[in-house]
Amino acid sequence: MESATGRQIRCVVVTPETAVLDEHADFVAVPMYDGELGVMHGRSPLIGRLGVGELRLRRGSVNQRVYVDGGFVQIRDNVVTLLTERALMSEQINAEAAAEELRSAVAKVGKTEVEQTEIKKAQARARVKVRVAAKA
């Protein structure tokens, strides 16, 4: 599919189990550890850490959303490669289950510091899932 500019980038998402996604897009927004990073054709090479968040691909007027749970990103030669432990397409996320997960994560109380950070992480994951599912 040719886009308006005719210059696309390839986006690959790989988990330890399988390659989840391999598509071309006009624009990719990658969830980094400290915020979102937009990538278009001609981006200079980069290696970075991912955070928990939502990966967005735009191709023409079609938007695609993927939930990504940490990992790494490598950008070179107009190929964006995401290595993550878990990736879910927006269709794969059940909105109700995600909402339930968020509720239970919020309800939990951590006694030790380790527990508290774990709970915070779980909450962040659930929030992103809810967000990705809501827009699907």
Place this chain on the structure above:
Amino acid sequence: MANTRELVKRRKAIRNIRKITRTMELIATSRFKKAMDRATQAEPFTRKIAELAADLTANAGAIRHPLLEVRETTKNSVLLVLCSNRGLCGGYNGSILREAGQGFRKLKADGVNVAVEVSGKRAINWCKFNGITTDRTYTHFEDKPKFEEVNELAERFIAGYVSGKIDRVDVAYTRFLNAARQQAVLETILPFSGPAKTEKAPTGPKVEYEFLPDAAGILEEIVPVSFKARLFKCFLDAAVSEQIARRVAMKAATDNADEIIRSLSQEYNRARQSKITTELSEIIAGAAALE
């Protein structure tokens, strides 16, 4: 001369067994294909991680990470044994357990506390039989190990190693070399030997990367991930190898059954023929006596 009835009965029984072994062979073949697909799908991740690590080391120098540290003295170690839940797979479990047993005795002889973790009913029974106390047992790793399940184990090993509760982790499993060769091995996965090196030499000019946050920081994060991938690969290899071993064993059993059926048929035909001959000669003898 053997009783013909007996022979027919035996032949029938062996035919039935043959049907079962043949079916098991087919099932193992299809499972092997699926397991193999999973293993090949998992490959890009390991390859990419290795590529990233290579690029990063080129920029950040040597890697330093708690998982890579080799302890001077080993006090507590973990031995993880990956076997199958089911039997009828030839020497698959036997060779793994032989490796595991040797490793276990060697560690014990060195005065190391060994915590044994086993996966698969066969290994659990073996430990019971040999009087080895197991710390944890798993039976849920079938022919499709999930990363999340393996991740739990990996996280525990990492936490244990970093906090100093564990000084060493060994895995006894069957390494998949190719479709015709698998090898039972005992490997030390902690202290970790570092992300696998890429085989291909870097081609073309070196790419100047931008790093977020910085090369050393990312490298540090890559080590545990590549350790997890490594452990996951052990499970995938074990799953593939198990199916191959079962297929080979069942193929041999089917071939054997074929041979037995053939020889029994031959024996049966001979017995029948000699019976007919005896009867005929009796009749002829009887007729001759009447004349």
